[in-house]
Amino acid sequence: MAPVIDLRSDTVTKPTPEMLAAMAAAEVGDEQEREDPTTNELQRRAAELLGHEAALFLPTATMANQVALRTLARPGGLLVAEERTHVLLYEWGGPAIHAGLMARGLPAEAGRLTPAQILGLEGLGPGGVVVLENTHRDSGGRVWPVEDFRAAVAAARERGAAVHLDGARLFNASVAAGVAPAEWASLADSVTVCFSKGLGCPLGAVLAGSAALVEEAWEGKFLFGGALRQSGVVAAAMLYALERNVERLAEDHARARRLAEGLSEAGVPVDLDAVETNFVGIELAPLALSEEEAVARLRERGVLLGYLRPGVLRAATHLDVSDEDIDRAIELVPAALGVTTGARA
Numbered sequence: 001m002a003p004v005i006d007l008r009s010d011t012v013t014k015p016t017p018e019m020l021a022a023m024a025a026a027e028v029g030d031e032q033e034r035e036d037p038t039t040n041e042l043q044r045r046a047a048e049l050l051g052h053e054a055a056l057f058l059p060t061a062t063m064a065n066q067v068a069l070r071t072l073a074r075p076g077g078l079l080v081a082e083e084r085t086h087v088l089l090y091e092w093g094g095p096a097i098h099a100g101l102m103a104r105g106l107p108a109e110a111g112r113l114t115p116a117q118i119l120g121l122e123g124l125g126p127g128g129v130v131v132l133e134n135t136h137r138d139s140g141g142r143v144w145p146v147e148d149f150r151a152a153v154a155a156a157r158e159r160g161a162a163v164h165l166d167g168a169r170l171f172n173a174s175v176a177a178g179v180a181p182a183e184w185a186s187l188a189d190s191v192t193v194c195f196s197k198g199l200g201c202p203l204g205a206v207l208a209g210s211a212a213l214v215e216e217a218w219e220g221k222f223l224f225g226g227a228l229r230q231s232g233v234v235a236a237a238m239l240y241a242l243e244r245n246v247e248r249l250a251e252d253h254a255r256a257r258r259l260a261e262g263l264s265e266a267g268v269p270v271d272l273d274a275v276e277t278n279f280v281g282i283e284l285a286p287l288a289l290s291e292e293e294a295v296a297r298l299r300e301r302g303v304l305l306g307y308l309r310p311g312v313l314r315a316a317t318h319l320d321v322s323d324e325d326i327d328r329a330i331e332l333v334p335a336a337l338g339v340t341t342g343a344r345a
């Protein structure tokens with residue numbers, strides 16, 4: 001039986017022996033006393049890369065987003081985001097619970113709120129937060145053009161609201177666009193980056209912002225139980241990933257592109273224009289298949305796919321996906337979904 005090709009998510013990667021060696025060799029101390037040298041070094045590097053004064057290590061990007069919102073918001077303020085963003089869909093009502101924010105989701109192409117949408121919002125003002133996501137997960141890992149991002153930020157500022165960038169996959173955006181991560185990140189008040197996605201770490205995230213914001217964010221880190229001890233063990237993996245796993249995201253993107261084109265040629269309904277980074281979305285409506293049925297059929301053939309948004313499955317490329325895996329997936333997926341080779345959707 002051939003090994004399973006796991007394209008569910010870029011979170012399924014396991015740390016490599018080299019990453020584990022870096023973790024084992026980490027110099028550590030008590031993070032809560034700010035005495036963990038490896039965590040301190042990660043925070044310094046992250047701040048520099050993201051164009052901010054300071055950064056804070058947190059165990060997850062969800063916690064980083066929630067700490068950011070708590071720091072930026074005033075209870076009763078408005079949280080504005082594209083309607084299919086992570087903070088609105090996958091963080092369990094955290095913005096309401098932790099920051100007292102009222103959420104308002106707006107539809108937007110490729111996850112990109114426009115200045116007109118932001119300026120037109122009743123109730124958005126000081127104490128409110130606009131959250132922008134780059135890459136935007138649910139639209140298929142789409143990248144914000146820097147100028148569109150700058151315009152959205154300017155609109156939020158005009159209304160007196162703060163701006164948080166959920167850059168869980170900001171390095172994917174950076175590598176795909178050939179633009180430094182700071183080009184987007186420095187425009188926002190705060191930015192989250194996740195290291196357990198394409199960067200291949202077992203856990204870890206950073207939140208960056210001004211020195212004052214990060215000092216306040218420490219309070220949230222303690223409050224949420226995210227103040228750790230010898231976190232340098234994890235920070236070492238993250239520093240390793242910054243050195244070794246950023247540029248190689250281009251390989252994930254090239255494999256996603258090849259997979260998308262191969263599937264499309266075989267007649268699988270794929271929106272090629274949406275494939276900008278490491279996700280390929282497969283539309284189920286034209287195939288008349290439910291998500292459960294499609295996933296089960298694929299699993300029988302040894303291909304695991306995940307969920308992108310209602311009616312759309314996701315194939316995500318990552319560190320543990322090879323060129324051979326892509327070749328096999330291009331053969332197995334159309335067969336599993338009942339697409340006749342050569343037919344065009």
Ligand SMILES: *Cc1c(COP(=O)(O)O)cnc(C)c1O
Nearest residue numbers: 060061062063086137166168194
């Ligand atoms: C995965 C993800 C997060 C949360 O990351 P965790 O480290 O799993 O908590 C936040 N935002 C976006 C856009 C994500 O894709």
